[in-house]
Amino acid sequence: MSPHDQLLSYIQALAPLTLAEFSKFKDQFVLLKVKRNEYLLREGEVCNFNLFVCSGALRMYHIGLEGQELTRYFAFENKFGTSLTSLIEGKPAIENIQAVEKSVVLRISKTDFLNLVETVPQVNLIYRNMLEQAYITSQKRIYDLQGKPAIERLKWLMNHKPGILNRIPSRLVASYLGITSYTLSRLKAEL
Amino acid sequence: MSPHDQLLSYIQALAPLTLAEFSKFKDQFVLLKVKRNEYLLREGEVCNFNLFVCSGALRMYHIGLEGQELTRYFAFENKFGTSLTSLIEGKPAIENIQAVEKSVVLRISKTDFLNLVETVPQVNLIYRNMLEQAYITSQKRIYDLQGKPAIERLKWLMNHKPGILNRIPSRLVASYLGITSYTLSRLKAEL
DNA sequence: CTAAAACATTGACATAGAGCAAGAGTCAGG
DNA sequence: CCTGACTCTTGCTCTATGTCAATGTTTTAG
Numbered sequence: 001m002s003p004h005d006q007l008l009s010y011i012q013a014l015a016p017l018t019l020a021e022f023s024k025f026k027d028q029f030v031l032l033k034v035k036r037n038e039y040l041l042r043e044g045e046v047c048n049f050n051l052f053v054c055s056g057a058l059r060m061y062h063i064g065l066e067g068q069e070l071t072r073y074f075a076f077e078n079k080f081g082t083s084l085t086s087l088i089e090g091k092p093a094i095e096n097i098q099a100v101e102k103s104v105v106l107r108i109s110k111t112d113f114l115n116l117v118e119t120v121p122q123v124n125l126i127y128r129n130m131l132e133q134a135y136i137t138s139q140k141r142i143y144d145l146q147g148k149p150a151i152e153r154l155k156w157l158m159n160h161k162p163g164i165l166n167r168i169p170s171r172l173v174a175s176y177l178g179i180t181s182y183t184l185s186r187l188k189a190e191l
Numbered sequence: 192m193s194p195h196d197q198l199l200s201y202i203q204a205l206a207p208l209t210l211a212e213f214s215k216f217k218d219q220f221v222l223l224k225v226k227r228n229e230y231l232l233r234e235g236e237v238c239n240f241n242l243f244v245c246s247g248a249l250r251m252y253h254i255g256l257e258g259q260e261l262t263r264y265f266a267f268e269n270k271f272g273t274s275l276t277s278l279i280e281g282k283p284a285i286e287n288i289q290a291v292e293k294s295v296v297l298r299i300s301k302t303d304f305l306n307l308v309e310t311v312p313q314v315n316l317i318y319r320n321m322l323e324q325a326y327i328t329s330q331k332r333i334y335d336l337q338g339k340p341a342i343e344r345l346k347w348l349m350n351h352k353p354g355i356l357n358r359i360p361s362r363l364v365a366s367y368l369g370i371t372s373y374t375l376s377r378l379k380a381e382l
Numbered sequence: 383c384t385a386a387a388a389c390a391t392t393g394a395c396a397t398a399g400a401g402c403a404a405g406a407g408t409c410a411g412g
Numbered sequence: 413c414c415t416g417a418c419t420c421t422t423g424c425t426c427t428a429t430g431t432c433a434a435t436g437t438t439t440t441a442g
Contacts, residue, residue: 062334070338072330085330088323094334131322132279138329139263139276143253143285146337147261147369150429170390178338183429185391227410341399361420374399376421389438396431407420412413 003031003054003106010052010078014129015122025116025123029106034099040107041097047086048110053077056103059172062095071176073137074100074164080130100168145178153177154187194222194245194297201243201269205320206313216307216314220297225290231298232288238277239301244268247294250363253286262367264328265291265355271321291359336369344368345378 001009004026011017029052034040041047043063051058053075060083061071072095075081086093087110108116116123144160145153157177158165164173174184192200195217202208220243225231232238234254242249244266251274252262263286266272277284278301299307307314335351336344348368349356355364365375 064338068338070334072333085327088327128319128322131319131326135322135326135329136276136279138326138333142263142329142333143261147255147259171388180430181390182392182431186429189391362418371400372420373401373422377399380421384442385440386442387438387440389436391434391436393434394432396429398427398429400427401425403423405421407418409418410416412415 003104004029006054006078007052007106011122011126015125017122021120021122025112025120028112028116029108032105032107034103034105036099036102038099039096040099040105041083041086041093041095043094043096044092046090047083047093047097049107050080050082050087050110050113051075051097052080052106052108054104054106056099056101056105057167058097058103058105059100059168060095060097061175069172069175070178071172072141074168074176076163076167080126084131084134100172150177150179150183151187151190153179154184194295195220197245197269198243198297202313202317206316208313212311212313216303216311219303219307220299223296223298225294225296227290227293229290230287231290231296232274232277232284232286234285234287235283236277237281238274238284238288240298241271241273241278241301241304242266242288243271243297243299245295245297247290247292247296248358249288249294249296250291250359251286251288252366260363260366261369262363263332265359265367267354267358271317275322275325291363341368341370341374342378342381344370345375 007026007029008017008019008022011022032040034056040051040058055077057077058075058081059071060073060075060081061069063069073081081097083093083095083097085091086095113123113127117127118124144156148156154177157173164176168176170184170188171181174181177184198217198220199208199210199213202213223231225247231242231249246268248268249266249272250262251264251266251272252260254260264272272288274284274286274288276282277286304314304318308318309315335347339347345368348364355367359367361375361379362372365372368375370378
């Protein structure tokens with residue numbers, strides 16, 4: 001399935017949309033091929049786009065004062081991903097967006113996207129859904145991870161996000177769980 | 192200013208709304224007076240309402256397996272607050288909503304609220320803004336608190352949410368920061 | 383295919399913060 | 413305005429997790 005067809009399917013799953021309607025704005029999504037480790041956004045830049053991942057995986061992460069990375073989110077294929085806070089506030093992002101694997105993404109500019117939100121009801125619904133899901137994901141992250149011992153967080157990840165453990169290097173998994181890779185390694189050893 | 196006038200002002204600050212338009216649905220917001228420590232929602236119940244705090248303060252918190260409380264949010268006057276995840280998903284909430292102080296709130300049912308979202312553009316915008324702000328708050332909480340030592344979290348709170356330190360009992364502040372009240376007490380001592 | 387670099391594991395040690403217990407202070411409700 | 417019940421503080425101890433260092437393993441780029 002072509003990248004744009006993937007996007008169409010994604011939208012249709014949430015809101016009925018004809019091919020004719022889609023063709024009116026599909027060109028606003030431009031195809032982008034990125035190599036492993038390539039950056040799509042750097043901390044400090046204002047994020048003025050939204051991304052739809054067709055294949056591969058991106059991660060959004062922040063670098064703390066002492067250099068420790070904190071990964072907020074992994075965006076796999078058929079997911080939208082962006083630095084939503086920067087996009088909404090129009091302020092510099094506090095996170096990087098980097099390809100974890102060689103990836104293919106569709107990028108739409110913030111202005112085009114917000115214009116579609118206002119004018120195309122299906123996209124308005126997509127955005128609302130995007131916000132709702134982003135919020136829910138964020139909440140679950142707080143309640144499921146914060147305050148629990150590291151071993152519990154690992155179990156949670158195994159149960160709820162098995163894909164991450166399979167596809168993602170341990171170092172990044174650790175930064176997602178908010179622990180060091182040393183601790184993660186030990187915890188995996190004791191199962 | 193009366194509770195309903197407060198609500199009107201809140202909406203008008205985000206989207207122009209005439210008094211006539213407002214009067215069409217203002218009665219869907221019912222006035223509620225709650226005592227200190229009284230509950231508006233209990234963990235496990237499905238949250239089918241949205242709340243606008245006119246005076247006082249609510250807190251949303253979760254009780255972990257070992258009994259430790261984790262406070263997600265304090266809603267002070269002129270803020271909306273609810274268990275958004277439960278409201279959106281229609282599933283049992285994993286958090287309690289409790290009045291921290293004697294409070295006056297306006298409550299609207301989920302169905303009435305979502306109906307207004309669909310039919311009143313101003314309320315649609317309110318909801319969008321509510322989602323955006325909820326998400327941003329949640330993100331900041333993760334990036335600003337997670338992984339940082341307790342003293343840093345306290346400093347962050349002093350700088351960014353001074354109101355919380357003034358109005359809220361230490362025990363609850365600690366549960367908001369994800370530390371014990373013992374640790375908080377010691378940290379405050381060493382300034 | 384190979385060398386260099388990045389990543390993962392493991393041990394020894396250090397430390398922030400938790401848990402417990404006891405005492406002092408504060409506050410809400412009758 | 414009392415009084416019992418929360419709430420805050422503070423010392424001591426203990427544990428989970430971070431840090432550092434050394435070694436082995438996998439990945440990747442040329």
